[in-house]
Amino acid sequence: MSSPIWSFFKVSDKDVKLAVCNVCRDKIPRGGSKQRHFNTTNMIRHLRTRHTTEYAEYEKLNQLKPTTSPFLNQPTVSDAFKRREPYSRDSTRWKDITFRIMEFICLDEQPLSVVEDKGFRRLLSCLDPRYDPPGRKYLTDVCLPTLYQTVNTNIDRLLKDSVYISFTSDIWSADACPMSLLSLTAHFIDSNFERHNIVLHCQDFTGSHSAEKLVNAFSGMFQSRGIQREKIHAILTDNAKNMQKAMRDADFPGLPCVAHTLQLAVHEGVLSQRSILDITASGRRIVGHFKHSPLAYTRLENVQKQLGQPIKKLRQDVSTRWNSTLYMFQSVLEQKSLQNTNRHARSQFTSGN
Template identity: 45%
Template sequence: MSAVWQYFSVKSENDSVAHCNPCHAQVSRGGTEPGKFNTSNLIAHLKQHHKTLHEDFRKTTELKKQSSGNFKQPTLPETLAKRDKFPRDSKKALTLTEKICQFIVLDDQPLSVVSNTGFKRLIEHLEPRYVMPSRHYIVDKTIPQMHKEVKECIAMHLDKASALSFTTDIWSSENCPLSLLSLTAHWIDADFTLQRAVLHAREFRGSHTANAITNAMEEMLRDWKVDKKKVHVVLRDNAANMRKGLDQLNVPSLGCFAHSLHLVVREGLLSQRAVSDALANGRKIVGHFKHSPKAYSSLEDLQIELNVTPKRLQQDVQTRWNSTKYMIDSLIHQKRPLQAYSSEENNSLPAILTANQWALLEKTSKVLAPFEELTDTVSATSATTADVIPSVHVLIQNRGGRKFLPNITPQQPDITKWF
């Protein structure tokens, strides 16, 4: 809309006469039909009778033209150039390819996304002149170049750091015969800000012996040109092979507190016969509904009928004690529907929980609650020893001293050494 209309008004869009707001004059809009209306007479009226307002109008119009750019009619060569595709090695194409690669890497997208029809249509709509590279081009060209640049940047920061700490672990897949050895660096920069970077997640083949761990860690530190004298500490799990491997590497190391806490809870509480029996029955119940859609549908109907929020029962994982707590909590939440389910004639469960076992699970959940909170605290990516020591003190003092901690034997991790 023209800026001149801030000085004029009309009774309706079909009105052929505009009303001048400053002098109340009636000015023709240049025609008798809406299709022939224009603003020429209005601008001329401002120029003749309101010179100051006309000057303001002219400046406003100029500013609008400058902000909107120059919309001159493109030439034929310019129009044809817009239809040509970018060369793959052009600056624009390389920039777009790099951004797509960053999208894949940062958001954990599959490499096949560059072949997906919907994604290709989106990119084509945003930039029709861009040719989507193939998956092989991303793997062979773009990602290696990006890896090189990121590695050089991290290496520069590691070189500037006066001391480095590391965390390491061995991960084994349950779905395929694959093990990974990870190494993450932690340091404080010049602004006293905690920084971290995952340096390696390499395949760890063969037996996980102490010598193999020593050789792999030696190779990773050498690859990043990290002097062992700069290693402040390496945080590891409490496995004997990992402990011995790092001792042979001749670098200081400490057992992971979260892993120590896992062993304490697992061996001190969950291994007790009464608790383990109740958990075994609970696992059978969860497994029954996990593998029978018909049984789960019946349980879901009972949940709705009893006004219990429908939720799936959670199966625990033996290597994570907190998953056992989640399973206990899910069973307790569904206690009434489970009891109603087992009381019906056509339904049967592979195991039942007695009244004593239900009470025991409820008490177990309460005992595990502060340990779960502590585990979440020390497992955060920004957690430090400063989070561990006071948390353990609070756990002991607020829970009746050491009565919630198991009797510590030489084979069990001694968490009291932390405080």
Template identity: 50%
Template sequence: MAFESVAAQGITAKIAEMIAWSDLPFSFAESPGFMMLMEHLQPRYEVPSRHYFTEKALPALFKKTADKIRGLLVSVPYVSFTTDIWSSSVAPMSLLSLTAQWIDSSFALRRATLHVQEFRGSHTAERIQTAMENMLNNWAIDNTRVHVIVRDNAANMKKAMKDMMVPSVGCVAHSLQLCVHEGLLSQRSVTDTLANARKIVGHFKHSPLAYSRLEDIQMELNVDVRRLQQDVQTRWNSSLYMLQSLLQQQRALSVYAAERSLPATLTATHWELMTKTAEVLSPFEELTRDVSRESATAADVIPAITVLSRVLSREEADHGVKTMKRTLLEAVEKRFSDVETQPLYYIATLLDSRYKDGFFTKPVNLSLAKDHLIQEVAKAEERRGASAMPEDAAAEPLRKVKHSEAHSTVDITFLEILQERQSQGRSVSTTSAETQVHNYLSEQTIPKNSEPLHYWRDRAAQYPSVAAVAARYLSAPCSSVDSERLFSAVANVLDEKRNRLKPENVEMLVFIKKNINILQ
């Protein structure tokens, strides 16, 4: 088979995709096993050299993917982004990410990785600003099309976005982590207990013999044979998972400790504190998972904080749990004090058909949010040239929520708050924008596990101007998890065996891997 034939070019392109998709080294194309396989499958095909893939095949695939993304972005009026900085532990390289998220004309959420480029030198706000502006210019996206950039809470990132004069917000998942550290994990009794727990888990992690004996005890006690989880101190939820794994194996560990020595002793007081800590942190963990989902948007923030605040406000008979909850509530109120007065969050919440106006804690904030939404809808009508007032559709009956639909404390609280709001009356509208907003808010909310974008796809003709605003505000993620997942992909490419990869090759491989589905 001729090397330049159409069939051969197709095979070469697929090999290039496989190299990027499966985190394979460029040398894979010259490996004996792969050469043997290709000889068997297609004897006439001559596999190109690794240099051909590095210099021609993968750059061509990179360009093809980038051109496709440019074509998708050109007609999108508003795009949301996430960004973060990551430093490799195996190579002297720092990378700056930029991921994009938008809603297309069919109300489908689209994503693309735009950059994961080398970021050399000091991480000052000025240098971040310059790099970000260059990246946006590379995709012909001016500031008027930037809906929001989700970043971390570092001062240099905040200043860079402010100096760029683009809307930006901090990562909600990161803020929740700070609440946990400030409100609970910084307490001396908790830190001491975690330190002892960490020593015990480390003992079994580094001793196969000890783990083998613990597994024998687990089988003798007829309990689940599970490994203990080591925590990462920078991630509070990993500390929760460590505590839960120890609590699950309390009986087995007690038997082990009676027979053999451990590097630390867990007293009855320690076990009680671990139980209380795990109980109090469980709602945080559930909500952190919720706001870290790929489908999570800015609309999820106000409901999450309202639910969390109510859970933490509930009276407890146990004084220890009560104290923990109080300190955590204070941290949440401090970190999220202005969440109901930020337009990104309150308009997105109103436009999410699962939430609407059900999770605002202060009437004045709700009134402000509705007024602002009506203004945005009126602007959308002007842009659309809409003049006819939509028919005043009858509001659907309110959906009765049942506790049987809930499966956790968070779910039960969510339904309670929604039911309270649905029992309240709604205002009468006069203008076209007010009519659309009123009719939309008067409809019943959809179930929590439903897809709000499907709702807007089906209602776009009924509420065209409201739908246009929804397409803008529901495009915004509420965390920078997209960038974190991106850097996880980078870590699979730039590892100890390939720590000398050029930054441009790292970006090319990761760009193709993260965006390959766009070509399908």
């Protein structure tokens, strides 16, 4: 009853199928015997033919009434087809989605080829059918340099606003290929007291790893970022002699890494003992046997299941990480306890029979 016609009519108290005219008190049929068939056609015709003044007022009210019909705002056929066309690469929507894809690849360390994977493209098509993703070449040639420039500008701003900056650095060498990389990571707190860890450089470091060459490399990295010497709070490195000498020769505030110092102390104080070396070698052989034999590992898991124990795998150690050797010992000792439990259970079963 939201039509303006009801300003001139009311529903009959005796019969809801009739409407009573407020002017002449005539009873007008509402257009059907059931409520879903009711309409206002007869009432409008009654005003138009019998009460011209009231009909003019109704016309004015009807023009002022906001329409709620879903059919009045329907798009044209051309507009409907246009809304199904792929986004133009110049459109804001296409650029925004492409930027987020490039950001996703960088943040989550995904390969650039993911944009060409069938499953990834199906996902994008489901989320927005009008978006046509670019190929990896477009990401490499256009998106990646743009994102790099944006991030680089933001890093320069953060470094410029910081008062003091601490750094960590290390030389990483690969066993599979003759390659070494020198890293430099900045650590600082901004004006909002938020901590930042930013990898500034990770560059190829070929040739001799002499202290002189390290000094030149560090000086070049600081200079490329416009970092003055007075801003350098500390440079944390390992205990390698060439690295320590480079810090002294360049008069940088160098500090040795606590974790690496502890590694050297444990290695010299504990792992250099003959008895520990023999135990370590035995542990490595045990773990190595299960690592290289799927059958042996399957049997170990079956024993763990039979005893109702959680499935635990043996851990291999890394010679440059003393705590990994500790974890290896712990995993082997757990299996030894499991073996003792298994022997005890079998002896109980035998004695019972």
